[in-house]
Amino acid sequence: MIFKSKKELSVIRSRYTFFGFCLLLTFLGLGSRLWFLQIYRGPYFAQLAKNNHIRKIDIPAQRGIIYDRHHRIILTNHLFYDLVLFPQFVKDEKKTLFILSSILHDSVHSLKRRLKNSRGLPKYQAVVLKNNLTQHQVSLIESYKSFIPGVDVSRVPRRNYVSGVPVHLLGYLNEIDRETLKIKNKENPDNPYNIGDLIGKQGVEKKWEQYLRGRSGYRYIQVDALGRKHDFGRGGKNTSLLEVPSTPGSDIVLTIDKDLQEVTQNAFKGKYGAVVVMDPNNGEILAMVSSPTYDPSMYQGYLSIDRWQSLLKDPYKPLFDKTTGGTFPPGSLFKPLVALAALEEGIINKHSKYSCHGSYQWGKDKFHCHKRSGHGLIDLSKALTHSCDVYFYNLGLELGVSKIAKYATAFALGEKLGLDLNWEEDGHVPYSNLSTKDLVRKKPARDILPLSIGQGANLVTPVQLASLYATIANGGTVWKPTLLKKIISPFGELVEKGGHEKIKDVGLVSEANFKRMQKLLEILNEGTGRKAYIPGIPVAGKTGSVQVVSLKKNRDRRSVVSMKWQEHAMFAAFSPIHQARVVVVVISENDTVGGGGQSTAPIAKKILEAYWKSQKIKKFSRHS
């Protein structure tokens, strides 16, 4: 019976124990694997899961506002409307693009191309289809919204460039390039830049970028595996996603006078070159113009390659700031310096006279005066008023190149003045210790003649010229030119205060000689500078015309002369004659109107008139 039942069953009993043991082992094995993954490695996988679905979105900061010296806004931000498209919500791309193209008067093709550029970006990210919509377009899109899901109008604070902003002074913004991004983020890892952030590329925007930019905020969003934004888990875990608002940038108060800047820009309209208006008593720059200009807002929209190329290829270099970066031969504007040197060295006195016959024979070469008929026997006062070249050839020969260079460097020519704006140039003073560039042929004796009238290898920037005349006007102090009054944080605290810094005192020249020179430069209703004569307001100044190429036909101002061979017209002035309060330097490149007296003196006059009008001074008493 037992035998039979055992045989009939034929199932091995011991295998049950074995299999049960296997079951137990499996349970323990799987359990410990679960423990390893969920408890031991839990935090690691939690981080991986978070990286999967949490995305950081930046909130751009508003850039600081730029004010003039009287706290009037020069440049601020404005809310612009951008057309954005969220690919994750678009139902029918073809239909959407068709409707948009008819609203925007833009081809479907170009919209498609912009959409194509965004391919590969996560789907939650909005694609900007068009920048800076008009109010009309915005209202049209709002009314069509129900037919075009996924399309939205986003409001973005941007620089509001009204017409007449000082372009080169303020500069422009552009997207940061990868190289700069790397360097900047290494310097300042605390407040890093992201790809696509705007950065100041010129002028004030570049110089005080770190104050203006502010600090962008961020928030976290949740995305799914397809990159679409997701709001699941409402109420519960989602609210813990952090949001940090952005901090606007600090505001900058400049020394610029907005009205004067506008007057200067209007007065200089149509000319190519630079104008600098400066306070000679502390180096504050009141107005600064470089011409031609460009449109700084073009970088905020879509800049076509053609337009960019045309800007780069323009012979008058519209992107280039000529006030600090442009170097010019000073021409006749150099003569007061030579005269001061000669007075100081005792070579001449107020009454010394030289005779001008229209040219000066030096060996085989003949050096002309700008007036071919000659000025006759003239003294220093006349020589300056009529800008006689022969008179200064004589002074130059007496002084020698090294003396001229010594005085020029004493006035801080040939060195950077420290304005540190837009690639400031240091200019060039030949034969000085400063000059390392071998621009001159080593023939001092022959070079002295053009050098003494500011031609030849002499190179100065408009800011240096302004500084030179400010030094003459203030009686021997070289102030560091400055633009900054103060920087104010968005919370109203003073971040930085602009100071006045003395570069040096010109010890070589006595105060009496400065006074004498100020008087000598006075503009009366005669001479080359007569067009800058303002009745009732004493103005001192000097005209200059720099030959670019010596051509006979140049002298007749014939229109056939190629523009780039025309002379540079220059004018430097300060007012009043003693204890001057304003210095104006006008440089017009390749001017077709005429020399300094013809072309630039009237511009300086307009600027000075506006300045004194703003100071509410109509007339100076005789003694002042």
Next chain:
Amino acid sequence: MKDSFLQNLYVSDKKNIFIQFRFSENYNLFSILFIFFSLLLLSSLNLYSANQDIGHFKQHMIHVVLGSLCFFAAGWFFSLRTVINLSYPLFFLHLVGLILVFVFGYQAGGAQRWLHLGFFRFQPSESMKLAIIIFVAKFFYTNKKLQSYVLSDLWFLIASILFVFTLIFKQPDFGTAGLCLMIFVFQLAFVDIVLSRKVIVITFLSSVAMSIFSWFFLLHSYQKMRILNLIYPKLDPSGSGYNSLQSLVAIGSGGFWGKGYLNGTQTQLRFLPAKDTDFIFSVFAEEQGFVGSMLLFSLMFWLFFLGLKISRESHDIYSALTSIGITIFLFLEFVINVAMVLGLFPVVGMPFPFFSYGGSSLLTVCGALGLLISIDRWNHNIDNSLMKGLGL
């Protein structure tokens, strides 16, 4: 007093099914009922979380209702006697079904696995697992021997199973084919079969040769990548290793308590692939954490031990082999799926019993559990199925 009352009832009317009611005798039955309904409930909730799609969920509920019907039919409606008698015809029916699939089956996802039965598609290879179990049991039930079996007694059995294996492997469905073979081998392990040393060595060597052969000639490149990914998880994290990695991230990020029902980020934000079928356990582990997963494991292993117990309590080889087969079937599906999801096994198409979405699979496991109940009742000498009561 209550006990004696029950006992009296039991003694007085042994044949009345409504009165024989003693927990100690019905421990297996109630445990299986409890596990069955717990698993159905958990799986339905979990599947809703995985997809959050009402249409999908409704479909699943239809499967649940049909599965429950299968469960009760197998457990109470049909007597085990009927099942024994129907074992060969059922196996034959499935064989025909597989051949039909092979000839003109419905294709989806590069595989030809489904038969169109008018209102719904059926996957014969799923229920074939159960058919094999009863087929093997029936074979040993009819071919009783007084001595140990030798290999030559089993040629018909082995040939049939290999034929089934080939049919499923050709679909291609490597997972199911392999599972069928493994169930068969495990069932044989419980039968007294004498194997000569020569046969063991030949089997061992041929299996080694077969695996080398299949690596170079049979396995597709994606299958090889799955095996390589298991060994080197960082081989191709965004390509062939993506599923496995995201599954690990989901499970691991669940932590001790889990992220909460409907709050698994990996699941809800669609980072987890195949989250309603093969990787459904990741969903559960992410949202219910270590605690929930261990509870689920306990539930499953309780079921396996019950299966083992029922098999031990069996009086005849048919019920013993069937119940052990069902236990092994459920256990292998569970272990392979979980090991795959936990990154211990290459990615193969293997459903998690009860949890993975799929009608054929759910109906099969429900039927299997029902059969287990039927066997348990049979073991207690209760051959009073409703069918019999109805005079059938």
